[in-house]
Amino acid sequence: MAIGASLPGLEKKSLREQALAALRRAITSGELRQGQHLVETELSEMLGISRGTLREALRQLEQEGLASAGPRGRLSVRHLDPKEIRDIFAVRGVLESLAARTLIEQPRRAKAVGELRDALENMDEASGRSLEDRIEADLDFHRLLCRLSGNETLLHQWQSLEGSIRMSIMFAGLERATSNMSVDRHRDIVDAIESGDAVTARETILAHMESASNNLVSED
């Protein structure tokens, strides 16, 4: 049997993780609207999994801030108001600033800078494609920054915000999101890291995040 050849992927994740990914996607894509009530029995049927397994996924979803619990454990898709978006981006800003600072303190950061430039490259290529691709490339860059810091806790915390970040972008609508994905602004960050200037790196990132959240919640 010509095994393996056609096996699409060894990506055998547990059902719980698949369910979690599906739910994340459904929320950040707007398929499930903000405030919408998440009914265990419905969802477990839709996803074709048992309630128990689904509940495990929901717990995680809750901790990622994509769902919030009302009275009596009723979960609904979290609603993000402008203040919360600003708050999320403020936290994100300090996390990524720390990543930059950590990276700068590492003597051999040339390789990391190279990888970041590759990520910039990807963003550039994606700029012609769909908005989703661009968002993906953008988040890839920022996630990579955190990963390269070598601080697992930092990466983990950033990732636990990732869903909320996606939701914020969703919430903002597509035009406003676009202005945050300029390659140039991201290049400034990499330049600052490469030059070893921690203060500038930090200020660049914080400014980037502040303007990003301003764009996302602007009222026009």
Place this chain on the structure above:
Amino acid sequence: MAIGASLPGLEKKSLREQALAALRRAITSGELRQGQHLVETELSEMLGISRGTLREALRQLEQEGLASAGPRGRLSVRHLDPKEIRDIFAVRGVLESLAARTLIEQPRRAKAVGELRDALENMDEASGRSLEDRIEADLDFHRLLCRLSGNETLLHQWQSLEGSIRMSIMFAGLERATSNMSVDRHRDIVDAIESGDAVTARETILAHMESASNNLVSED
């Protein structure tokens, strides 16, 4: 009707939350040792709850970083090495710095400063009591700082580190932990916030965290 006055509290938490709290406590108190394998059937029996309910709690524990999954989903109590402790405290540092900065930017921060001074008071009183009480008072102070920032995301992220922080202190042993709980050093933070000096506040907090993690992992 003078009811309720004496009603101690209808704080009926779900079994899942109680289990989670019990597990947290067991880990941060050292009752469950680092690296120890967490067997679902054993734990569910010990806690007197079903496996399903326990599993939900375990997922949460995992996301808090108190347990880590080995191959094929086997969970064990997370092992923290010195680098991880430093990493945790670095993240904690930037989170609390953000809290301080946010607090400073609020025009009416006098009340918050008052509450922080109360917390200092508590730390002072606790300094004569058991080490656990002092740890509690210390963490209360830092958690309060995050809460007063009004940034729910920030508070949430901090709390998701709280278990790891407790573990770090555990891991360090009791003597080394003590030196991190000086009231004076904490007063410096409050003073900086009160004076509205964001830069000093940030530097004070980061220095505090760096020296704290140094103390915790020092090799003597």
Place this chain on the structure above:
DNA sequence: CATATCATGAGTGTCAACGATTGTCGGATG
């Protein structure tokens, strides 16, 4: 008509028991 009471339904919390899969360990066997 207004109000109090009750039946019903939806949804979550929790449990118990089961099957499937996979890794582990102790032997029996050549």
Place this chain on the structure above:
DNA sequence: CATCCGACAATCGTTGACACTCATGATATG
């Protein structure tokens, strides 16, 4: 001694059931 085999352990996931709580609407009562 190496290897294969079988029992065991443990997790993943499922199913089905029951209790509890709350909202809702119907009904009975004044």
